[in-house]
Amino acid sequence: MTTQEIVQKLWNLCNVLRDDGITFHQYVTELTYILFLKMMKETEQESQIPEGYRWDDLVEKKGTELKNFYRKLLVDLGQEGRGSVKLIYANAYTNIEEPKNLEKIIRSIDGLDWYSAREEGLGALYEGLLEKNASEKKSGAGQYFTPRPLINVMVRLIDPKPGEKCNDPAAGTFGFMIAADRHVRKKTDDYFDLKPVEAEFQRKQAFTGCELVQDAHRLALMNAMLHGIEGEIILGDTLSTKGKELRDYDVVLTNPPFGTKKGGERPTRDDLTFPSSNKQLNFLQHIYRSLHNKGGARAAVVLPDNVLFQDGDGQKVRADLMDKCGLHTILRLPTGIFYAQGVKTNVLFFIRGTTDRGNTKEVWFYDLRTNMPSLGKRNPLTEEHFAGFEKAYLAEDRSKVEDERWSCLTREQIRAKGDNLDQGLIADEKYSSYDNLPDPIESAEEAIAKLEQATALLYEVVKELKEAEEGQA
Structure with missing residues (x-):
């Protein structure tokens, strides 16, 4: 049985809980509580769980006794568990009212082909479940999930290396850091090419994050654990004073949440030069401030179009970014690739300078949006869609790349446009003739x-x- 088939079986169990009025998002959280116990048994890590609260203790109970035991288990693990166990079950509670539904889910999970799951990797299984949840519009989980093909391309081009500190200040389910870990493992024979102390750094310190929403935080913790990553994932708001501690990174990879702060208030941090009610502008400031200025620190960040053209604070933040960093590439992403439909987004790639002035000389744009096929659930985004962009990005001499989607503006040209970065889009074929105009x-x-x-x-x-x-x- 493949990972995909196991994921589908797990997802189908959601129907069991509909009678209990449980939403898709609640279902994945409920499933995480139960799956964690099973996966600890499968990976022989049950010593992290107090005796009496392990998988076999859960399986042997039925009916009302099972329901009462499960509720007590959630509370006690959140209070008495150690390390990640305590964090995963912090403030945990169940919405499952019907004992027979709970029993059916536990029996179904116990009966899955866990040998195949172990062979393909339990981390891959859990990531597959998170992706399935994000693709369901009703779940509302898409805001915590960036499409894997986009993550993989961003990681590949930023190219994190052994010994580098990587961070995601809006961690979601920790997808960027898991992909970064996978990238480094691939280049170091699963860390066997490294010295023991270097390998330990990779597992325990190289990949960190911060996540505001507790349910997303617990999903991130379990995802990291199943991938063998022990770096700290803070539960908190990057745009609060807690975010001031997140600094001196070599690499930042992230997709901050879209929108404004509730009520339009500004962030509680006092170290942002241009505090704004626009969360993305605040995140962007945090990101380039969190990179060290010793040379080589770099970032790739997903941001909506409004960051490229917003006046006032937006113009000031863009000018500050281009001063402190070498903003070298902007990828205009296709529409329909995020689960929040209609949002137009971009990826900004930049390198922190060793000084705070004049680091951007020119910006290259790649238009992967105009005249693209409609992407979505039926025609999903794949890494092949980025082939032309990757070729242009990695070219030894970017000026010799022959691709109509690839263009460049100097810093002087951008300054003349009022530091507006909403540039680089090619002519839309839909409007190339009068007949096609609306x-x-x-x-x-x-x-x-x-x-x-x-x-x-x-x-x-x-x-x-x-x-x-x-x-x-």
Whole structure:
């Protein structure tokens, strides 16, 4: 049985819990609590779990006794467990009300082909489950998950090396750091080419992260554990004072959350030069500040289009980035590759300078968005889609690359455009002829309809506010 088949079997168990009103996202969290115990047994690591709370103790119980024992297990492991066990079960609780549903899930997991799962790697199995969860729109988990082909390309081009400190300040399920670990392992014969002390550094210190959401944090912890990574994953907000401690990295790979801070407030950190209600601008400042300035520190970060063109704070942050770092490449990503549909995104690649001024000389753009086939669940993103970009990125002389999608602007040209980095898009074939232009009457009518809808909603809000005021009078 392949990993994919096992993942599908695990995912199908979600249907068992629908009667208990459990969502897709809650299901993966519930599954993590149970799978962890089974995987500790399969990997012979049960010594990390207190006696009496191990897999065989769970399997032997039935009915109401099982339900009560499971609830007690979650609380006790969160309070009495050691190391990662305690963190994974911190504040854990179950939404499963029906004992027979809990029993069916445990029996089904126990009956899976664990020999095949061990052969293919339990880490791969768990990552497959996280990817399945992210691809389900109803789960809402896509915000914590970056498509694996994109992660692999970013890691390959940033090329983390043995002995380097790598970090993801918006860790999600820890996908970037797991891919970075895999990249270094591949180049060092699974760390056997390294000295024992170097191999221990890779396992325990090389790959770290920070994640704000507790459920995502516990998924990240389990994902790291199953891949043999023991680096610290902090539960906390990078944009709070805690983030000031995250610094002196060789490599940062990340995809920060999209949007603004709730209520539009600014971050609680006092060390950002241009604090903004736009979270991505704050994350971008954190990232280039967290790289050391001894030479060679580098980052690749996924950011939405608004970071490239936003005025005010946005323009100041971009200018600061181009001063402190050599911003050398911007990849304009295709639409539809993230589970948050319609978001237009990019990858910025930059190297921290040894000084704080004048580090960007020119910026190369690669347009992987315009005139691309529609990507999504039926036509997923693959690493082959990036072949042209990788060839251009790695070219010894970038100016000799013959690819219409590849273009360059000097720092002076960008400055003349008001430091606007929303550049490098080629002509869209859809609008290359007059016949393909949208009908102006239809466009105007559509705009009017949207404005009328927005006006109606505003009237509703005003009406509700007036009624609330009258009720208080």
